[in-house]
Amino acid sequence: MSTAGRRADADERYRNLTGQGPLTMDELARVVARDIPRGAYGNLGIGHPTRVAEHLRPEAGVVLHTENGMLGMGPLAVGDDVDPDLTNAGKLPVTELPGAAYFDHASSFAMMRGGHLDFCVLGAYQVSTDGDLANWHTGAGDDIPAVGGAMDLAIGARNVLVMMTLFTRSGAPKLVPRCTYPLTGVACVSRVYTDYAVFDISPGGGPRVRQTFGITPAELGQRLALPYTLR
Amino acid sequence: MSTAGRRADADERYRNLTGQGPLTMDELARVVARDIPRGAYGNLGIGHPTRVAEHLRPEAGVVLHTENGMLGMGPLAVGDDVDPDLTNAGKLPVTELPGAAYFDHASSFAMMRGGHLDFCVLGAYQVSTDGDLANWHTGAGDDIPAVGGAMDLAIGARNVLVMMTLFTRSGAPKLVPRCTYPLTGVACVSRVYTDYAVFDISPGGGPRVRQTFGITPAELGQRLALPYTLR
Amino acid sequence: MSRTQFPSTPLEAVAGIPDGATVLVGGFGLAGMPFALIDALIEHGARDLTIVSNNAGNGEVGLAALLRAGRARKVICSFPRQSDSFVFDELYRAGKIELDVVPQGNLAERMRAAGAGIGAFYCPTAVGTPLADGKESRVIDGRTYLLEYPIRGDFALIAASCADELGNLVYRRTARNFGPVMATAAGTVIAQVSDIVPAGSMDPEAVVTPGIYVDRVVRVASHSRLDEVAR
Amino acid sequence: MSRTQFPSTPLEAVAGIPDGATVLVGGFGLAGMPFALIDALIEHGARDLTIVSNNAGNGEVGLAALLRAGRARKVICSFPRQSDSFVFDELYRAGKIELDVVPQGNLAERMRAAGAGIGAFYCPTAVGTPLADGKESRVIDGRTYLLEYPIRGDFALIAASCADELGNLVYRRTARNFGPVMATAAGTVIAQVSDIVPAGSMDPEAVVTPGIYVDRVVRVASHSRLDEVAR
Numbered sequence: 001m002s003t004a005g006r007r008a009d010a011d012e013r014y015r016n017l018t019g020q021g022p023l024t025m026d027e028l029a030r031v032v033a034r035d036i037p038r039g040a041y042g043n044l045g046i047g048h049p050t051r052v053a054e055h056l057r058p059e060a061g062v063v064l065h066t067e068n069g070m071l072g073m074g075p076l077a078v079g080d081d082v083d084p085d086l087t088n089a090g091k092l093p094v095t096e097l098p099g100a101a102y103f104d105h106a107s108s109f110a111m112m113r114g115g116h117l118d119f120c121v122l123g124a125y126q127v128s129t130d131g132d133l134a135n136w137h138t139g140a141g142d143d144i145p146a147v148g149g150a151m152d153l154a155i156g157a158r159n160v161l162v163m164m165t166l167f168t169r170s171g172a173p174k175l176v177p178r179c180t181y182p183l184t185g186v187a188c189v190s191r192v193y194t195d196y197a198v199f200d201i202s203p204g205g206g207p208r209v210r211q212t213f214g215i216t217p218a219e220l221g222q223r224l225a226l227p228y229t230l231r
Numbered sequence: 232m233s234t235a236g237r238r239a240d241a242d243e244r245y246r247n248l249t250g251q252g253p254l255t256m257d258e259l260a261r262v263v264a265r266d267i268p269r270g271a272y273g274n275l276g277i278g279h280p281t282r283v284a285e286h287l288r289p290e291a292g293v294v295l296h297t298e299n300g301m302l303g304m305g306p307l308a309v310g311d312d313v314d315p316d317l318t319n320a321g322k323l324p325v326t327e328l329p330g331a332a333y334f335d336h337a338s339s340f341a342m343m344r345g346g347h348l349d350f351c352v353l354g355a356y357q358v359s360t361d362g363d364l365a366n367w368h369t370g371a372g373d374d375i376p377a378v379g380g381a382m383d384l385a386i387g388a389r390n391v392l393v394m395m396t397l398f399t400r401s402g403a404p405k406l407v408p409r410c411t412y413p414l415t416g417v418a419c420v421s422r423v424y425t426d427y428a429v430f431d432i433s434p435g436g437g438p439r440v441r442q443t444f445g446i447t448p449a450e451l452g453q454r455l456a457l458p459y460t461l462r
Numbered sequence: 463m464s465r466t467q468f469p470s471t472p473l474e475a476v477a478g479i480p481d482g483a484t485v486l487v488g489g490f491g492l493a494g495m496p497f498a499l500i501d502a503l504i505e506h507g508a509r510d511l512t513i514v515s516n517n518a519g520n521g522e523v524g525l526a527a528l529l530r531a532g533r534a535r536k537v538i539c540s541f542p543r544q545s546d547s548f549v550f551d552e553l554y555r556a557g558k559i560e561l562d563v564v565p566q567g568n569l570a571e572r573m574r575a576a577g578a579g580i581g582a583f584y585c586p587t588a589v590g591t592p593l594a595d596g597k598e599s600r601v602i603d604g605r606t607y608l609l610e611y612p613i614r615g616d617f618a619l620i621a622a623s624c625a626d627e628l629g630n631l632v633y634r635r636t637a638r639n640f641g642p643v644m645a646t647a648a649g650t651v652i653a654q655v656s657d658i659v660p661a662g663s664m665d666p667e668a669v670v671t672p673g674i675y676v677d678r679v680v681r682v683a684s685h686s687r688l689d690e691v692a693r
Numbered sequence: 694m695s696r697t698q699f700p701s702t703p704l705e706a707v708a709g710i711p712d713g714a715t716v717l718v719g720g721f722g723l724a725g726m727p728f729a730l731i732d733a734l735i736e737h738g739a740r741d742l743t744i745v746s747n748n749a750g751n752g753e754v755g756l757a758a759l760l761r762a763g764r765a766r767k768v769i770c771s772f773p774r775q776s777d778s779f780v781f782d783e784l785y786r787a788g789k790i791e792l793d794v795v796p797q798g799n800l801a802e803r804m805r806a807a808g809a810g811i812g813a814f815y816c817p818t819a820v821g822t823p824l825a826d827g828k829e830s831r832v833i834d835g836r837t838y839l840l841e842y843p844i845r846g847d848f849a850l851i852a853a854s855c856a857d858e859l860g861n862l863v864y865r866r867t868a869r870n871f872g873p874v875m876a877t878a879a880g881t882v883i884a885q886v887s888d889i890v891p892a893g894s895m896d897p898e899a900v901v902t903p904g905i906y907v908d909r910v911v912r913v914a915s916h917s918r919l920d921e922v923a924r
Contacts (some may be wrong), residue, residue, distance in 0.1 A: 272698035333897050
């Protein structure tokens with residue numbers, strides 16, 4: 001299916017989301033994309049967050065940053081457009097949009113750490129209800145630690161948005177009172193997009209339910225086993 | 232007189248320097264220039280040091296840095312070559328040599344402070360026999376302090392060469408046991424070029440006379456009133 | 463499209479600069495000085511400003527005119543004293559303006575730190591000099607450093623040669639100087655340019671200031687004020 | 694002419710790298726990886742190396758081949774664990790190689806500090822995470838920072854697209870990544886390029902790494918190794 005076709009299709013489905021049960025990650029990417037303000041600069045993390053790009057309308061003028069030294073990153077490259085010198089942070093070949101700019105790694109992370117990116121979207125193992133993020137290390141003894149740019153994004157982007165399934169495959173909540181996985185950043189997440197609901201996180205206040213998908217806030221609270229009532 | 236003509240003339244005079252008495256600043260600039268290694272990168276301070284450029288042979292490939300963001304600075308610009316967007320640190324119009332590069336101020340001073348310049352040549356009010364430099368402020372109460380890039384050069388260039396008259400107009404030595412003017416940098420000067428002599432400075436060792444112009448080391452020591460014998 | 467705005471006059475471009483603001487002003491001498499924006503700032507009327515710039519004005523134009531109009535409470539710069547800095551000199555000697563002299567490289571690096579999210583840094587410049595007074599020091603690997611804090615602007619006024627529709631900037635020769643680093647270090651960055659070109663017509667490898675740093679761009683006639691000064 | 698040397702083979706280019714050296718190796722994944730220089734380093738035979746690079750090798754080529762040959766004692770990187778990092782994974786799990794994981798932006802900024810003469814800096818990244826263990830912290834303006842020290846290389850091996858006769862370098866697209874910052878941070882900087890052009894044929898406004906940072910340049914066939922990998 002073409003990108004345009006896929007987008008139209010997602011539009012159609014989005015209109016019928018409420019009450020239909022948990023979203024697919026592609027549907028969720030569409031929800032995230034709708035919330036990105038026009039003209040914003042941001043970074044999409046490796047994995048599911050990358051799919052947000054497919055749902056950004058060109059006329060919205062959102063400019064994507066890739067930490068390996070580029071603003072104005074376009075869609076994944078295919079065929080003759082593949083250039084080994086032009087990749088995203090996941091090392092996949094990408095394209096360049098008009099108005100792009102290249103820079104080196106020191107400049108790229110200075111931009112990130114300096115608070116110039118309006119948003120980033122990251123995957124997560126866990127997010128705490130205070131906005132702590134755990135997304136770089138399972139903590140398992142034989143896991144080779146690899147952090148990449150996750151910690152830099154967590155403290156650098158003005159709005160750190162997380163996109164994840166709300167439960168692990170075994171059913172454990174990933175929005176938790178306190179992260180058990182090693183942290184990536186402290187109190188840095190401002191919003192969590194999940195297949196069951198979107199949560200706003202504010203310091204000290206506990207998460208606020210912004211939107212649900214086929215589940216009531218009460219049911220959500222029960223499944224999450226939070227020690228307080230969701231608002 | 233053309234630059235080439237001036238250089239040939241200086242060559243002639245240089246051959247007859249010894250025993251002829253103190254050098255003019257132009258002759259001294261010629262002496263400094265002869266000591267700059269081939270292919271070196273360096274910065275020439277405002278004032279007399281700027282004249283060293285006139286005596287650098289193009290084939291020596293010395294590359295001049297100007298702290299306002301350029302490597303490969305050429306001679307002063309005249310006539311149609313004057314471009315208000317291309318000046319040296321003294322705000323005078325200059326030219327660009329093949330292989331030049333422009334960069335911003337943060338990069339320019341990172342280059343300097345990071346020890347990448349092989350040398351700089353600075354003017355001075357005073358240099359101490361331990362290599363302390365005073366060249367930015369007379370210390371007079373009504374003098375408006377203005378430091379520019381002097382302190383950055385003093386600690387940044389690998390070799391800080393000073394070029395100055397050895398005595399003030401009133402006859403006071405400018406190579407002194409201890410600077411009385413406010414310092415620009417501590418123990419940073421490695422060589423002092425003056426109209427009477429060239430001195431090597433090494434930490435703790437006292438200055439070593441490298442070359443004299445029409446004066447004996449003994450006479451020098453007497454006029455400088457140093458508390459030890461010059462070597 | 464992008465979040466960069468393109469006001470049609472310099473006066474609109476400087477809208478909203480309040481009394482008491484800290485304003486970073488680009489330029490080194492006359493090169494890179496945003497004359498049109500400074501004139502607009504004078505017309506705009508904000509008072510009690512703190513100006514951060516390399517110099518403190520030349521002749522009676524640009525920064526000097528702003529100072530003469532009595533709009534600045536304080537100047538943070540590296541080199542206020544110049545042959546034609548009589549406006550500043552007079553105000554300073556009359557006790558009508560505060561001066562904070564910062565070594566040129568520290569001025570650049572402290573703004574870089576502000577833009578790059580660095581909380582403070584240890585810098586070897588000015589150790590042992592009067593400009594070290596009151597600063598915290600630390601010995602690292604046997605060398606002494608001073609702790610330097612970021613300098614952040616509420617606004618930055620800079621001049622570039624050309625912008626594209628996304629706000630990407632390129633500069634000409636040594637007029638680049640403080641523009642790029644100031645663009646990273648202020649809440650609102652305002653650039654005057656000689657040309658605005660469509661997105662895609664600037665070489666992405668040669669962009670110096672990516673549009674993410676640029677909030678407002680206004681086109682002004684090329685070099686008009688410089689020519690006037692040169693006369 | 695300039696002090697940059699132009700050896701005729703990659704093996705000559707890496708001459709003199711001793712056992713135990715710290716070697717910065719450019720590249721992000723395969724883009725910007727100096728394959729020819731790494732192959733030459735393997736042939737050259739230096740052992741017990743500390744390698745600083747973003748990743749720890751992909752597949753069996755480049756860094757992975759160097760690791761497989763048993764030449765590295767330690768890897769300092771941000772992201773060792775990748776789908777095709779089996780060479781590193783095996784050595785690490787066998788306890789045959791030491792690993793220091795550094796957030797990507799800190800890796801870049803710590804090398805920038807080395808190149809820019811900064812003694813140490815306070816960085817907000819990794820606060821509250823396991824990577825903060827053992828680091829000094831400080832609260833500045835209400836925010837917590839960690840003290841980070843420079844990472845300096847004895848040698849840097851980088852890849853650029855083109856050099857001129859003065860050693861000025863330009864890069865292609867996101868292959869720029871770590872090259873420019875590594876070029877500032879090592880005692881001896883060795884670049885492989887696809888082209889060498891006469892001085893004056895590179896746009897001085899678009900030079901990314903000025904020749905002052907580049908000690909040796911060797912021309913190698915364009916992308917030969919990448920094409921091989923892509924197959």
